[in-house]
Amino acid sequence: MRGSGTARVRLRRVCLGAIALLYVASVPWYRDPGAPLRLWLGLPDWVAIALLCYVGVAVLNGVAWLATEVTDPPGTTSDASGPGDAQGDGTRGALAVRERGR
Amino acid sequence: MDFGTTGLVVLGLFLATLMGVAELARRAKRDASPADHFLAGRSLGPFVLFLTLYATAYSGNSLLGYPGSAYRQGFAFVMSTGFMMSIIVVFHALVPRLRPLAMQHGFVTPGDYLRVRFEGPFSRALRLAIAVLMTLALANFLLAQLKAMGQVVEIVTAGRVSYAAGVIGLAFLILVYETRGGMRAVAWTDAAQGIAMLLGLSALLGWLLLEAGGLESITRSVAARRPTAVAVPSMRVCLNWFSTIVLMGLASVLYPQAIQRVFAAESGRALSRSFAAMTFMPLVTTLVVTLIGVAAIARFEIDEAVAADGVVPMLLADWGARGGPGTAAALVVFVGALSAIMSTADSCLLSLGSLLSRDLLGRTSSDAGATALGKRLAAVLLVAVIPVALARELTLWRLIELKMELLIQCVPAFLIALHWRRLAAGPVLAGLVAGTFFSVGLTLAGWPRLGGVHVGVVGCIVNVVVAVAFSAGPSIGGRGASTAGGWRGGPPADRV
Numbered sequence: 001m002r003g004s005g006t007a008r009v010r011l012r013r014v015c016l017g018a019i020a021l022l023y024v025a026s027v028p029w030y031r032d033p034g035a036p037l038r039l040w041l042g043l044p045d046w047v048a049i050a051l052l053c054y055v056g057v058a059v060l061n062g063v064a065w066l067a068t069e070v071t072d073p074p075g076t077t078s079d080a081s082g083p084g085d086a087q088g089d090g091t092r093g094a095l096a097v098r099e100r101g102r
Numbered sequence: 103m104d105f106g107t108t109g110l111v112v113l114g115l116f117l118a119t120l121m122g123v124a125e126l127a128r129r130a131k132r133d134a135s136p137a138d139h140f141l142a143g144r145s146l147g148p149f150v151l152f153l154t155l156y157a158t159a160y161s162g163n164s165l166l167g168y169p170g171s172a173y174r175q176g177f178a179f180v181m182s183t184g185f186m187m188s189i190i191v192v193f194h195a196l197v198p199r200l201r202p203l204a205m206q207h208g209f210v211t212p213g214d215y216l217r218v219r220f221e222g223p224f225s226r227a228l229r230l231a232i233a234v235l236m237t238l239a240l241a242n243f244l245l246a247q248l249k250a251m252g253q254v255v256e257i258v259t260a261g262r263v264s265y266a267a268g269v270i271g272l273a274f275l276i277l278v279y280e281t282r283g284g285m286r287a288v289a290w291t292d293a294a295q296g297i298a299m300l301l302g303l304s305a306l307l308g309w310l311l312l313e314a315g316g317l318e319s320i321t322r323s324v325a326a327r328r329p330t331a332v333a334v335p336s337m338r339v340c341l342n343w344f345s346t347i348v349l350m351g352l353a354s355v356l357y358p359q360a361i362q363r364v365f366a367a368e369s370g371r372a373l374s375r376s377f378a379a380m381t382f383m384p385l386v387t388t389l390v391v392t393l394i395g396v397a398a399i400a401r402f403e404i405d406e407a408v409a410a411d412g413v414v415p416m417l418l419a420d421w422g423a424r425g426g427p428g429t430a431a432a433l434v435v436f437v438g439a440l441s442a443i444m445s446t447a448d449s450c451l452l453s454l455g456s457l458l459s460r461d462l463l464g465r466t467s468s469d470a471g472a473t474a475l476g477k478r479l480a481a482v483l484l485v486a487v488i489p490v491a492l493a494r495e496l497t498l499w500r501l502i503e504l505k506m507e508l509l510i511q512c513v514p515a516f517l518i519a520l521h522w523r524r525l526a527a528g529p530v531l532a533g534l535v536a537g538t539f540f541s542v543g544l545t546l547a548g549w550p551r552l553g554g555v556h557v558g559v560v561g562c563i564v565n566v567v568v569a570v571a572f573s574a575g576p577s578i579g580g581r582g583a584s585t586a587g588g589w590r591g592g593p594p595a596d597r598v
Contacts, residue, residue, distance in 0.1 A: 012194075016194065019191055023184065023344075023347060026184055027181075027340050027343045027344050028334055028340060029337070029340050031334040032334065033333065033335065033336045033337070034334075035334050037325055037329075037332055037333070039318060039321060039322075041317075042316060042317030042318035042320075043317065043321060044177055044321065044334075047177045047180050050181075050183075050184070051180065051183065053184075054184050054187055054385065055385065057184070057187050057191070057381075058187060058381050058384070058385055061187065061190055061191055061378075062378045062379075062381050062382065064194065065190075065194075065375075065377045065378035065381065066375075068197075068374050068377075069198070069370070069374070070197055070198050070201050070202075070370030070371065070373050070374050071202055071370050072202060072205045072369060072370050073202050073205055073206045
């Protein structure tokens with residue numbers, strides 16, 4: 001997802017805030033437990049509302065993940081036999097040094 | 103050929119294929135190091151990573167336990183779609199901070215992170231306590247998979263293979279398969295298994311909808327058969343709904359095998375793309391299995407709670423017994439379900455091996471001996487769990503809850519420690535002990551929930567209060583964040 005770092009961070013926070021609200025709204029606190037059955041989209045209405053909330057959560061969370069930058073530190077590669085990995089064990093940096101020191 | 107015989111033939115072919123994949127994965131190994139065996143040499147790209155995350159997250163619990171729970175609870179179990187999604191939401195608090203550290207320090211297990219993060223006299227005790235909790239939770243998870251395997255095989259082979267034979271035979275095969283192929287075998291088979299599971303479940307739901315004449319017709323039939331299954335839930339159930347979302351969301355991200363997939367990704371970008379896709383999967387998996395469980399209310403009368411875990415195999419047997427395309431489609435679901443269960447069991451074993459050798463026994467070297475020790479310890483644990491799996495008193499859902507109530511006690515050590523440098527080993531250990539004793543004590547005393555809220559969630563609140571209060575006060579139990587290897591300052595604050 002393109003955009004400046006600050007804009008992405010803001011977008012991500014807005015999405016996560018909206019997700020929290022949707023979770024609260026998905027639970028049928030607002031209905032009387034003795035209420036008669038009302039169908040909507042072929043489901044009890046409170047189930048349909050919960051599902052719509054979860055569809056909203058999925059879309060917002062998808063956007064939030066695309067706006068999330070998960071960076072790998074420079075010098076680390078996806079290749080298991082990268083720099084600092086003389087034993088080919090896929091461990092790097094401090095842990096690898098410590099292991100080799102044993 | 104009847105359904106049971108066909109099922110037996112398909113089962114044989116499926117197991118032979120798994121062994122073939124394990125052999126290919128063994129040949130693809132670069133070396134015998136723990137990182138290569140347990141993390142596939144940190145080489146998982148977005149597509150395979152997504153499918154392995156998917157197939158591991160949706161296991162025997164999802165395919166048998168969730169429909170069983172939906173059968174017992176009715177439409178209120180739609181909460182499962184929400185709580186499975188909450189896991190991918192909570193990963194936001196873990197991945198952007200943990201991944202850079204994992205790459206910098208070469209983590210293989212969750213304990214490797216704790217070793218770097220915490221210092222002081224209580225750090226080793228904390229690592230051991232967390233390793234014990236994670237081992238118990240994983241052993242429980244493995245137990246649930248073994249039970250699920252036994253149930254599927256018994257019903258789909260129409261009793262030709264007994265529950266006990268299914269548990270023991272498949273456990274042995276998993277052991278062989280996992281030991282030879284490691285994480286590569288798990289990830290490669292997961293990719294195919296995930297697709298088979300998705301297709302199979304969609305076909306099963308389609309058949310149920312077609313037979314019943316649509317969703318509204320199913321809802322009305324369920325309402326007529328059991329009105330409580332469609333009724334608006336009570337406040338107690340609503341509290342339990344919210345508590346389950348919190349419990350599953352917080353605890354599931356701390357599965358060792360989930361954390362290890364964060365370490366195994368080829369890049370951070372692969373991870374964020376995989377999670378963006380994963381967030382939609384509850385809508386096409388958990389929701390589908392929930393509707394299958396609810397639809398079964400109108401078809402079967404099952405009195406015993408444990409027997410309700412067998413609704414999917416019963417539906418499959420019912421569908422398959424009609425012959426023709428129904429048999430073929432039921433077998434696709436059967437293979438998808440069984441492979442999903444086996445792949446999760448396999449992931450548990452793999453994680454257990456690394457957890458036992460590195461985190462519990464402190465064997466952190468990178469030689470082949472450490473890998474072999476992990477494999478041997480996992481085998482011993484598997485053999486120990488089998489007799490428990492043969493006892494069938496607990497429902498799969500209760501097993502899930504028990505496991506999560508243990509895992510959630512690890513929240514401060516990971517989710518808070520990654521964001522707050524002052525959190526120290528001593529207070530985290532004190533909180534973990536307090537939270538665990540609180541949860542286990544009340545569960546053993548017959549109080550699994552307080553007003554609908556899981557005791558594990560209440561225990562976690564106690565745990566967090568203790569850990570934060572003592573860390574915020576005068577220093578006890580050593581320093582908080584280690585400054586080793588560039589932890590000082592941590593990753594940029596704008597990432598979380």
